[in-house]
Amino acid sequence: xxxxLLELEAMAGSIIRALTSGERRALLRRMAQRLALxxxxxxxxxxxPDGSAFxxxxxxxxxxxxxxxxxxxxxxxxxxRRVIMKGFAWDNERKMTGxxxxxxxIRSFHFDKVVKWLPVPQEYRGGGGSTLRRKxxxxxxxxxxxxxxxxxxxxxxxxxxxxxxxxxxxxxxxGIHQHGLRDKPSLRARAIPxxxxxxxxxxxxxxxxxxxxxxxxxx
Numbered sequence: 001x002x003x004x005l006l007e008l009e010a011m012a013g014s015i016i017r018a019l020t021s022g023e024r025r026a027l028l029r030r031m032a033q034r035l036a037l038x039x040x041x042x043x044x045x046x047x048x049p050d051g052s053a054f055x056x057x058x059x060x061x062x063x064x065x066x067x068x069x070x071x072x073x074x075x076x077x078x079x080x081r082r083v084i085m086k087g088f089a090w091d092n093e094r095k096m097t098g099x100x101x102x103x104x105x106i107r108s109f110h111f112d113k114v115v116k117w118l119p120v121p122q123e124y125r126g127g128g129g130s131t132l133r134r135k136x137x138x139x140x141x142x143x144x145x146x147x148x149x150x151x152x153x154x155x156x157x158x159x160x161x162x163x164x165x166x167x168x169x170x171x172x173x174x175g176i177h178q179h180g181l182r183d184k185p186s187l188r189a190r191a192i193p194x195x196x197x198x199x200x201x202x203x204x205x206x207x208x209x210x211x212x213x214x215x216x217x218x219x
Contacts, residue, residue, distance in 0.1 A: 012214050025157055027217050031210055032155035032162035038206050039164060039199070043148040049201030057143060069124045070096075073115040080115045083107075084124055095186075112188055144199060147174060153199075165200055174199050 016024055046054040069087060073080040081102070088098025090111075100107040101124070147153070152170040156163055166174040176183045180196030 012211055015214060015218065021159065023217075025159070027214070028157040028162040031213055032157055032164055034209060034213065035162075035202065035206055036150075036153060036155040036164045038203075038209065039201075040148045040150075040153060042203070043144050043153075043199055044142055046142055048198050049203045051203075054143065054197045055195035069120050071118040071120045071124075072109075073118065074109055075113055075115060082118065083109065084121065085109075086124065094188075110186070110188075143197070144177070148199065 016027065019027065042049070048054065070083075070085045072083055074083045084101040085096065085098040086101060088096045090096060094111040095108055096111060097106065097108040099105070147166075147170060152166055152174075154165070154167065165171070175181070176194055177197045178199050180194060182191045182193050184191050
């Protein structure tokens with residue numbers, strides 16, 4: 001960032017402090033909303049604040065398809081429910097993904113959480129293992145689509161300034177990626193390091209946008 005922009009930022013701080021409380025909060029609220037939108041757009045473009053690309057997610061080992069249906073009891077809010085799967089696939093995290101008959105859609109279940117294996121009902125026997133096809137290709141989509149939505153990436157103001165960021169559980173998840181920390185992808189998995197992907201960070205363009213908003217307000 002140029003020295004001229006640093007000088008303008010110092011001047012902007014003095015001007016904002018000179019505004020009335022109501023004017024200051026209204027201006028800061030608009031700035032916070034614009035900055036939050038800019039952060040969402042940058043995350044959607046999969047870019048760091050310096051313009052470089054996010055490190056791509058690692059390719060998972062292709063799942064192994066099953067040879068037939070399965071039936072088992074699995075923990076649910078009501079205790080345990082029966083699951084009938086018409087063929088499924090395993091991944092390297094001991095997770096089964098396939099068509100859940102009673103749920104009427106594709107679901108995933110952790111092998112280690114199965115309460116009890118049951119005989120497959122007669123009407124679902126006899127068919128070979130099905131090929132799993134996922135609609136939408138979730139892993140091919142941009143990372144952090146849900147995390148960067150308005151539900152989790154928020155903004156706010158107070159008498160001293162504004163903020164843009166995450167809160168609660170979303171803040172913990174974002175912090176792991178923001179700083180490149182270690183975490184467990186699932187409860188029973190080993191902790192692994194995640195690449196540093198800065199979800200929050202003002203760019204030079206963001207700073208210039210804030211200065212321009214201040215100038216427009218004064219004009």
